[in-house]
Amino acid sequence: MPGEAKLLIVDDEPNIRELLSATLRYAGFDVTTAADGREAVQLVERVRPDLVVLDVMLPDMDGFAVAQRLRAGGRRTPVLFLTARDETEHKLTGLGLGDDYVTKPFSLEEVLARIRAVLRRTRGDLDLPTRLQVADLELDEEGRQVWRAGGRVKLSPTEYKLLHYFMVNAGRVLSKAQILDHVWNYDFGGDRNVVESYVSYLRRKIDTVEPRLIHTLRGVGYVLRAPRQ
Numbered sequence: 001m002p003g004e005a006k007l008l009i010v011d012d013e014p015n016i017r018e019l020l021s022a023t024l025r026y027a028g029f030d031v032t033t034a035a036d037g038r039e040a041v042q043l044v045e046r047v048r049p050d051l052v053v054l055d056v057m058l059p060d061m062d063g064f065a066v067a068q069r070l071r072a073g074g075r076r077t078p079v080l081f082l083t084a085r086d087e088t089e090h091k092l093t094g095l096g097l098g099d100d101y102v103t104k105p106f107s108l109e110e111v112l113a114r115i116r117a118v119l120r121r122t123r124g125d126l127d128l129p130t131r132l133q134v135a136d137l138e139l140d141e142e143g144r145q146v147w148r149a150g151g152r153v154k155l156s157p158t159e160y161k162l163l164h165y166f167m168v169n170a171g172r173v174l175s176k177a178q179i180l181d182h183v184w185n186y187d188f189g190g191d192r193n194v195v196e197s198y199v200s201y202l203r204r205k206i207d208t209v210e211p212r213l214i215h216t217l218r219g220v221g222y223v224l225r226a227p228r229q
Contacts, residue, residue, distance in 0.1 A: 005119055008049040009033045010040040010066070011082065012059050019181075020053065023108045024115070027168065037061040041069055044077055051099075051118055053111070056083040078122045080114055082106065108182050109164045113141050132167040135226040137206060137213055139167050149209050155202075158183070162198050163206065166214065166224035175221040195222075 007029045011017050014035075021031045032047050034040040037058045044052065052070075056063040067079050081101040099118045102111055132139045138147045144160060146153040155163060161183045166174070176195045184194065199222055203214050211227040 004028065004030045005051065005123070006030045006032070006047060006049040007115070008040065008043055008047060008052045010035075010037070010052060010058070010063070011055040012036060012057075013055075016055075016082075019108070020111065023112070023182075027112055029115075035059075037063070037066040037069075040066050041073075044070055044075060045073075049077060050123055051078045051080060051115060053080050053082060053115070056081055078118050080111075080118055082111075107161055109161055109168065112168065116141070132164075132170075134167055134170045134224060135211065135213060137167070139164060146206075148206055153205050155205065158198060159202055159205070163202055163224075166202075166222070169224075171223065171225045173217055173221050173223045178221070 007024055009017055009020050009024070009031060010033070011020070012035050017033045017035070021033050024031050032043055032049065034043050037060050040052065040054065040058075043049075054063040054066060058066070061069075063079075063081055063083070067081075070077055070079075078099045080099060082104060083101055084104040099122065100114050102114055132141065136149045139145070141164070146155055146160070146163065162179070165179065165182050179195045183198075199214065199216075203212075207214055213224050213226065215223050215225065217223065
């Protein structure tokens with residue numbers, strides 16, 4: 001990436017702010033956070049972010065009003081809206097004022113992919129990575145395609161989200177709770193064994209050749225890592 005991109009995360013829910021900021025910092029971004037619209041407008045002037053991740057529902061003014069204030073002040077900072085509203089009218093409003101939107105509940109992988117796509121368009125960062133690679137396992141974020149040892153691997157949407165989460169966090173041990181939160185957003189019907197089941201599905205498609213890349217740490221979680229040299 002040509003220069004570490006600066007992001008401003010604006011959301012009044014502390015858990016969402018912390019989750020997004022931790023994930024995006026881990027992905028290599030310089031992250032600042034704000035809890036309301038007024039603070040967001042001030043920070044845009046002070047920090048000059050490359051992109052604002054902006055919740056629509058804020059306590060003092062909605063995200064659309066924040067974006068309008070930024071535009072009125074001459075700022076054309078790219079905006080990615082976070083919204084629980086999926087009505088067509090709100091989507092059109094968001095796209096009219098901003099550069100993209102993600103509806104809640106969202107997956108962190110989707111937010112990360114949307115951020116990278118907007119930055120590629122607005123900063124000209126054409127060399128922002130769209131392909132993740134661990135050993136001979138490759139994942140194309142834009143085409144949502146996966147290869148192992150040069151052969152195409154067909155995955156279901158959930159299998160793809162799980163693999164993407166593993167590859168973004170390659171070498172890092174992930175607990176079942178983290179995986180549930182990031183891949184299923186807790187929308188899994190209360191069956192915590194869903195993680196174990198989908199890891200098993202992935203192994204049948206990914207680890208059909210040596211070396212094995214997906215490892216289980218008993219009582220801790222799972223990790224995707226390249227073999228040690």
